[in-house]
Amino acid sequence: MQQIYLDNAATTPLREEVIERMHEALGTCYGNPSSTHAFGRTAKTGIEQARKTIARELNAQPGEIIFTSGGTEADNMILRCAVRDLGVETLITSRVEHHAVLHTAECLLREYGIRLEYVPLTAEGNPDMEALEALLSADTSKKLVSLMHVNNEIGNLVDMDALGALCRRHEALLHSDSVQSIGHFRWDVQRTPVDFLTAAAHKFHGPKGVGFAYVRKNTGLKPLIVGGAQERGFRAGTEAYHNIVGLETAFTTAYEHLEEERRYIEGLKRHFVEGLKKAVPGVVFNGLSADMERSTYTLVNVRLPFDASKSQMLLFHLDLKGIACSRGSACQSGSDAGSHVLAEILDGEALKQPSLRFSFSKYNTLEELDYVIGVLGEFSKS
Template sequence: MAIEKQRKLIAQIIHAKPSEIFFTSGGTESTNTAIHSACRDLKCTHLITSPIEHHATLHSITHYSQMYDCKISYVKLKENGHIDLAHLERLLAESKEQCLVSLMHANNEIGNVTDIISVGKICKTHNAFFHTDAVQSIGHFQLNIEEIGAHFLSASAHKFHGPKGIGFLYIKGGTNIKPLLVGGSQERNMRAGTENVAGIIGMGKAIDMAYQDLEQSRAHILSLKHKLKSLLEETIPNCCFHGDLADTNLYTVLNVGFPQSEKTQMLSIHLDIAGICVSSGSACSSGAQGISHVIQHAYPHSKALPIRFSFSHFNTLDEVEFVAKKIVELV
């Protein structure tokens, strides 16, 4: 009863049917399920994505393309890191195979938002299946899955202050696929294993709260992002910013490029010591070495050292000013 209540709530928020919502362990499992099912069950032999997707998508596409002998194509990027939708249309028009398009809604590192409604229309025109990674945007943007037209949508609770280890996968009604995990009849035979009831309830509560306070939280977070950007521009004039900074994009991240030096090479470590959490890429890859693949592909000629700052409605103006002051001291 408790599980079905949360399923109905989530479905209502994204304008889906409760029967189209399946609970998973998070975004990575949801994305794996979608891509694996597209290859195995929907007979997609041409997988189309972008080079700046989350590794949950990129690695899944590489893995399952090898397993099912699929072709992979990468959509080109524009100068500002946005997806080139005209190139996507050309790829689909020229393809003779059944295609799966997997493109994220909001980029987790540079914050660019893709027009997934247009992507959905392009996919429909060319009879392609469409998966969107909405992990960064659920809880931060109003999404209407009917308008988007996706066959699959991945989401994860911890991105909107819910528990870790729980998420959901939207599967469009009539999409005939088999489960990734077998051995039980849970989730209407779509995901074997005892349901994480506490996690599901926590996710439902978190998503409900996120959308009740959406506009107020957005305004507060945007003010913090604008403040940090202006403070860094004033005090570190040779810094730059990665991604489209329009307010219509992901307002919870600011990716700053610092000039390369011995001090900036150690900046993220020194900020961590000061109690300030930042990352040089995806938080899921924070232990990895080297420049983020997103920056490498979106800004191939950039010499700046990228550091991502993330904001939530729990942060304050005082904290932003403290961060800016500490950066100036360290740089």
């Protein structure tokens, strides 16, 4: 039986270069980066080099890059510290954000009594910019806007340049959960007026358990985790050297090959979309996920015209056929609540139909996609 992995939005396989770099780091560079002896200095130098590498690609300063355990920690840190340290009174987000943002926002509402506003969505699932401007203009409270660049379930893209300019006009801070974006799209934080970004290495063929936050200098954020002077005093705790250099290798390799890999993956997505249209009459693509210009090239969210009895067996059937995909964010696995993103943009009848997210990487092939299309086509006829 074939084993076909099409759940790359949940996590990606490690690049061979990353495995080699991490293996070397684990075996030879075991000094504590905070130690002053040669072993420690070697590790510290590697971490600072990784910081400079990331900053250079983002057109940021090295001191603006803070290594974290991943995107969820980075989102929590930025939102919490913005309220605690910067006097943010109003947090504006949308109901289709990742739960790392949504649940943190709800906690801040309870703990600090902030005003929490949700931007209305267009029919396609994007934040309505006119409605956002109205929220920004509503009063003089200090505001933070948190909107993701790439939606992790339906793939919609937000125009970050326009969003950043809007926030600047209204003197609002801007945070973007860019976990599905960094490693797949280029960023220039000097051109795009954003104050905070978050990234996770395992979304671009790096290791799990490591990511980073971009925190624009002079924002005034203070540490969330205390107990040491690591990360230039911003995040206490001994750095995981092997994970950080693994992140660096995945990051540099992603951007070195970005254009060629993007063209290849775009071809996969087009092939998959057109093949499904032919194999499964009545198939629908949720949000903007089939739009090659207005959604990410890395995923498609498919709604299949199956009744309730067939829907219950679909994921099980695909798994038996060796096909890995998902109903939505992997962070919701085990939940019967369904996708909170689709619940915002679909009506009751459409929600009853099964929706699946297929997400692609450089390691997928056209032959694999043809097999998946064939399996779905046969299932639709059974």
